[in-house]
Amino acid sequence: MNVILAVKQYISKMIDDSGPGMKVLLMDKDTTGVVSMVYAQSEILQKEVYLFERLDTSGRETMKHLKCIAFLRPSKENVELLCQELRVPKYGLYYIYWSNVISKQDVKLLAEADDQEVVREVQEFFGDYIAVNPHLFSLNLSGVCQSLTWAPHALQRTVQGLTSVLLSLKKCPMIRFQNSSEMARRLAESVRQVINKEAALFEFRKTDVAPVLLILDRRDDAVTPLLNQWTYQAMVHELLAINNNRINLASVPGITKDLQEVVLSAEHDEFYANNMYVNFGEIGSNIKELMEEFQKKSKSQAKVESIADMKAFVENYPQFKKMSGTVSKHVTVVGELSRLVGSHCLLEVSETEQEIACQSDHSGILQKIKGLMSNDSVRPLDMLRMVMLYALRYENHTNNDLSGLVDTLRKKGLSEDYRSMVQAMLEYGGKKARGSDLFGVHDPGAITKRFLKGLKGVENVYTQHKPLVYSIIDQLIKGKLKESSYPYLGPSQLKDRPQDIVVFVIGGCTYEEALAIHSINRSTPGVRVVLGGTTIHNFKSFLQEISQAVGATSPSHHMGRGTRR
Known part of the structure; x- marks a missing residue:
């Protein structure tokens, strides 16, 4: 159960099936993202693919000496564009692969357009989703919920994406869904309809224990996307935003041109692969070790104690930068994370967030929130998330002071749009x-504070929160997940411990949840879990999701005073 491998195998097969010779890869906006997540351009070049083109780009050159591998979503627009292309073909031969099921009617249209008989192959390869980590996928769909029900088109697109994941992993699952969510029920029923309609596609070798698809709703755990994060991948997304493995660093003070956009991909970057789930303090130490290794080789005496020292070191030793572009990239990213943590008091903010989520000392927590809100270094964004967490945690508390906190947000210059988000x-x-x-999942008495070692061994409170999905999957594996809360769709039920589980979160999942799944996979031999969501959230994207879901005015990214990045 590895979504990156599943998509990679499809792309390799497309390229291999077209045989030897020079090729062009013709894609659309969506499939470009699908391919770029699992293959580096240099890898594809080695397979004689010399050109990458978009179907929707006009004015492409005619190159009859090239074979064309077209990998496209089976949308109405793509079928029309490809019909136009085949009437006046730009390439010698066409091998057409759809990322999902295509109708017989559309295949007929293509056949009629192929006057010159240039099409050699038409197939369905189910790579209709973004493979992020081996056990994490996204549909890159935001705002799927409008007025607390499915947005038009979002349900259909989600069904297509989710069934394509199941087909690429070769799973015909039993389906369980969150009973309290009408959206989860509708998605479960729609996926079941596709499985029944396309029964021939879902005929896989029966396993002793049937796989499980578990459909959840983000609304059941709105706390997880509100929290600041401390493992590398999650932290980068929270503070810098990851978009299809790309991070925009253009606004970082003093950034060099070659580092304004960097790619973080565990497939092509060993340091990232080894550190994406590691906490922030350890990453600093790990980079430091790499530096020290180089210092020994270069006989350098420079002191490297802090992230700032590292940045200076990289700049002063061009041969080091050459030897390890990877390290200079990570020094830049970690340096920026470190700057943001320091200048916005994120350790103190995060500690308070964790206490709101996991403990129940109302008056102590209220004082802490008020103290941080009076600190000008704390970002308005973080004030808002603390107030939101407080609102959820103490919704029915007798001494709830939510109106006082919202009024403080007003005094801090947060617009009405943002205050209404509470x-x-x-x-x-x-x-x-x-x-x-x-x-109720957290037992305050049983919480042991975990610590994070900083670069110089400074200890900071790290994290106590475990996302709800962790306990849900734990119960599912142990056979204790209540059927009244998570019913099966259809008559059959699981008698044994499940081995293969696909968990899907309507309204988006988070990298903190991906970390939880990673730890379940590591600690539970014989069980393989893959997590997916309509999107992968950080706090900003989650705010947008909520505003669309409840029909609130979507706040712009300007947050009143004090919003320096």
Whole structure:
């Protein structure tokens, strides 16, 4: 169960099936993302693919000496564009691969357009999703919920993406869904309809224990996307935003031109692969070790104690930069994370967030929030997330001071649009919206604070929060997941411990949840879990999701005073 491998094998097969000779890879906006996530351009070049083109680009050159591998989503627009292309072909031969099921009617249209008989192959290869990590996928779909139900087109696109994941992993699963969510029920039923309609595609070798597809709703756990993160991949997404493995660093002070956009891909970057789930303090130490190794080789005496020292070191030793572009990239990224953590008091903010999520000392927590809100270094964004967490945690508390906190946000210059997001959050993920007891999962007495070692061994409170999905999957594996809360669709039920589980979160998942799945996979031999979501959230994207879901005015990214990045 490895989504990166599944997509990679499809692309390799496309290229191999077209035989030897020079090739062009013709894609659309979506499939370009699918391919770029699993293959580096240099890898594809080695397979004689010398040109990458977009079907929707006009004015492409005619190159009859090239074979064309077309990898496209089976959308109406793509079928029309490809018909136009085949009437006046730009390439010698065409091998056409659709990323999902295509109708017989559309195949007929293509056949009629192929007057010159240049099409050699038409196939369905189910790579209709973004493979992010081996056990994590996304559909890159935001705002799937409008007025607390499926947005037009979002349900169909989600069904297509999810069934394509199942087909690429060769799984015909039993389906369970979150009973408190009408959206989860509708998605479960729609996926079941496709499995029944395309029964021949889903005829895989029967395993002793049937795989499980578990469909959840983001509204059941609105806390996880509100928290600041401390493992590398999650932290980069929270503070810098990852978009199809790309990070825009253009606004970083003093950034060099070659580092304004960097790619972080575990497939092509060993340091990232080894450190994506590692906490922030350790990453600093790991980079430091690499530096020290180089210093020994170069006989350099420069002191490398802090992230700033590292940056200076990389700049002063061009041969080091050459030897390891990877390291200079990570020094830049970690350096920027470090700057943001320091200048915005994120350690203190995060500690308070964790206490709101996991402990129940109302008056102590309220004082801490007020203290941080009076600190000008704390970003308005972080004030808002603390108030939202407080709103969820103490929704029915007798001494709830939510109106006082919202008023403080007003005094801090946050616009009405942003302040209204606190109520929107309660409508989206408050007690009435949830099927689970979100705060009952944590036993305050059993919490042991974990620590994070900083670069010089400074200890900071790290993380106590575990996402709800962790306990749901744990119960599923142990056979204890309540059927009343997560019913099966259809009559059959699982008698044995599940081995293959695909978990899908409507409304988006997070990198913190991906980390939880990673740790379940590592600690539970014989069980393989893959997590997916309509998108992968950080706090900003989650705000947009909520505002669309409850019909609130979508806040612009300007947050009033004090919003320096």
